[in-house]
Amino acid sequence: MKIAMPVGKKDIATNVGTSFGRSPYFLVYDTETKESEFIENNAAMSSGGAGVKAAQTVIDSDAAVLLTPQCGENAANTLKSANIEIYKTTSKSIMESIDAYIAGELQTLDEIHDGFHDHGGH
């Protein structure tokens, strides 16, 4: 099974990203092979709709689960439509978060924020 997480750098030792839609990269971790793949989030610089596009990237990565500290409404709806479960991270460490998820210690993310739309205006 593949687990996706937002990350700021292409480095397993880096922290879990603070946001979802505009995170520079996603880490996709395969629990069977224990291999990590970093994919670029080409939604990071979008003027709008970043959450939807980022969710599309995660869906296309074949991840079954997303671990993230927070997630916007449009992104969450897109992910749910693809049956991807969203869990809330409690640690900044990537490996600790993956271990916590595997151990069943993470809660599903229930606080979906309204998104950070239109901050720059049109």
Added chain:
Amino acid sequence: MKIAVLSGKGGTGKTLVSVNLAAAAKNSTYIDCDVEEPNGHLFFKPTDVVEEDVTVKIPEVDNELCNGCKKCVEFCRFNALAYTRDKLIVFDDICHSCGGCMMVCPVDALTEIDKSIGKVQMGKSEGVHVYTGILNPGQPSGIPIIQRLLEEGKSAEEDVILIDSPPGSACTVMETIKDTDYCILVAEPTVFGVHNLNMVYELVKLFNKPFGVVLNKSLEGENPAEQFCIERNINILGKIPFDNHLGTLNSNAEIAVRKSEKYKELFTTLLDTVKKEVHHETTINP
């Protein structure tokens, strides 16, 4: 003559100036293009209001026909579409109604449907035809409503058309001033006010529109906005004083021109100045 009233931020006095100039003209048309926060109607309190819905086209997907090629998802620069393993989903509130997704779909799985984004209202206040655009909250763009208002305004028989612009210098303002004959920039007498004035000053220069500045909330002594105009040889059309009486009238949603002789005179003079400017511009730049 179409005269747009602009400012770099809200609360500078666009509505004060445009409403009172329209009232001073007696027979005129007032068009409120500040569709996110239209408030000119609060002053005019128009009667015999006719209301019309404004719709835009958005895509609707037939997931039976969709083959999952994701061409529309890749095409949409607003990211309003996602393909989630077995179906395409459309995010109405992100869609900017460009129609591109329907053009790139190879299997005609997308069709256009109407979505209401707001309305326009048309009424009368004494001799002033009042047009108001109202955008529903959460919609991506007020431009379709502004276009509709300006289209409706074309049937105006009055010579003087005052257009109350949205604040700032973004797309909605560009749409508002595109076909105007003249722009009035309203400025506050502060350093912050100069920054905002400069935004709309650069915009009207870019659009090559004739323009002049009204100095609002003017006090005795130093006025950075006035200084800005003098240094750049910008025409100052008039000054409105920082006056408790005017503020009170305005806060009570009264039109100063209809309540005070002093302001009737001030705005009538300002209107004459603007009319002369417009005539001058149409003579030298027909």
